Structure formats: C-alpha cells, structure tokens
Amino acid sequence: MDKDIVIDRDNNVYLVYTNFNPPGYIFALKKYIFSGKGLWKGYERNLKQYGAINLAQSSQDFNEEPCYGASFPILLKSRILIHLKPEEFARELLKRSPRDGIEEKIIQIYGDLGILNFGVTGSVLTGIQHKDSDIDIVIYGSKSAEEFISNFEGYEPDTSWPIQASKDYSIPIDMAKKIYDKRTRGIFRGIKYSFLFVDEKPRKYCEKVCTPLGEFRDTGDLEGDVNALFYPSIASFTSTNIEAKIVSYEGIYNIIMYGKRKVKVKGVLMKCDEEYSILVGDKKIGGYILPL
DSSP states (O other): OTTOEEEETTOOEEEEOOSOOOTTEEEEEEEEEEEEEETBTEEEESOSSOSHHHHHTSSOOEEEETTTTEEEEEEEGGGEEEEEOHHHHHHHHHTSOOSSHHHHHHHHHHHHHOOSSEEEEHHHHHTOOOTTOOEEEEEESHHHHHHHHHHOOOSBOOTTHHHHHHHHHTOOHHHHHHHOOTTTEEEETTEEEEEEEEOSSOOOTTOSOEEEEEEEEEEEEEEEOGGGTSSSEEEEEEOSSOEEEEEEOOGGGTTTTSEEEEEEEEEEEEEETTEEEEEEOBTTTBOEEEEO
C-alpha cells in the first residue's frame, strides 16, 4: 500500500507510493542507502532534494509504463527482503512504552487528535530515526482524512518549509508560502511533522491507457474532493481551453488541490482513453499547481 516501506536485499530503504502495482515489481522511491556513515544509524538519504526532476537524477531504477505514458521509479518484487506496514507499527507502539523521544511525541499527537485509522512511516517505521528525525503520520481512509482536515488547526508553523520547497521544486518563495499549510506540515514540540493521507481502497493497475501530448500551461478553476489528499492527488480543472483532471505526483500540492480555487498549472497534457489529464510530476518537465 501507499506509504508502506520495503527494504531490499542490499539494505536499501524504499517508500511505496501507490495503491496499485504491476506484476513482478512495485512503484517505490529509494529513500535511504546504507553507507555506514549516515546520520540515520549509518543510512543516508538517496534523494538529497525532493521533486520529480531531482528524483530523476538520483540512484533509482525507472521503468517506462506504456499505460501511463511516463516512466516510474520501481523495485523488483524479487529484490524485497522486508515489508514494513505503518498501521501495524502504530498498533504495536500504542501497546508498549515509547523507546525514545520521537515515539513519545507520536503518542502525544495521537492523544491530541484521537485518530482511529493511523500509521507511522518514514525513518521511525524503519527504526533508523535519530533524535531530530521528522514524524511522518499516515491517516487512512476518506472519512478520517476529511475529519482531520476539517477539525485540525495544526501545531507550530515550520517557517523553513517554504524556503526548502522553493529550492526543491523551483517555484517562487511567495508561491511556496501560499501552498504551505501547517495542518499537514509543521513543528510539534521542536520536532517537524507531516500528515500523509492514504486511500484504503486498492486501485487497478493500467485502468486506462494514456498518451502524452506535450507540455501544458494554463490558468483556470480547480475543484478537488478527498481524492486530492491522496497520492497521486487528483482534482478537476476547467479553463476556456480544456476540461481535464489534474494528476499530481508532487505531494506538496495536495492541500491546495482540495476545495475550489483559481490556479495556474504546468505539466504534461495526456489523452487517457477519451479523457484529458494534466500530469504534474513528470521527471523531465516537473510542473506546478499554484494558486492565483
């Protein structure tokens, strides 16, 4: 499932990023590699900067997907040694005493919010966290996601996030500030946190066949429901030129794809059977969804 973690036979750590996987391999990002020198108990980040264009330059296997008209980061199933599930770790954590300050803060957040369907991913799930590691909490299901967005106001803002996002995604810092939302990213008692959303329903692989038509730029009206919060984020886009779905593999845009607003969009225009989609997160073009 999306946000699960797998470890391969070379002890590399991967993050799964879809609820659909082809026969023989999975869609997964290589997040950590073991060097013996890294801050994460000998591991170091494989992906130094986030964003699809930066991912394309990292040590990662890609596969061209004929159905989707794009290449995706993958891991062969035969290479998987360990499969870690965020929801199983969370259940186990709530039954025992915390082992460090990070786990203690996770339990405190759980007590504040009372999230029923939750999990813990990232370095904490892998067991390689250090004292300043981020907390990555997964919220499962449409109902829980919408209740969270409606009721949670966030903790302390992370003022460094727009600066880093501007650098990683090559967007103006004033726009990075506009898409920042402390409900999904912030600081809790000195530790950075993120809330991630996972659809509990599996999706079908290769449900539609998409053909890329070229780079796309436009301004128009965006409207997204809870599917905008999941990964990839999906919302509707309407302009004087086109009616299409936006499908974003850049996770930073999910919160502004939820609801209604005017936006400017850059991505790859795709013809998917009889519908049009705008892919944001192509490894060559990248793309953005910025509020107007």
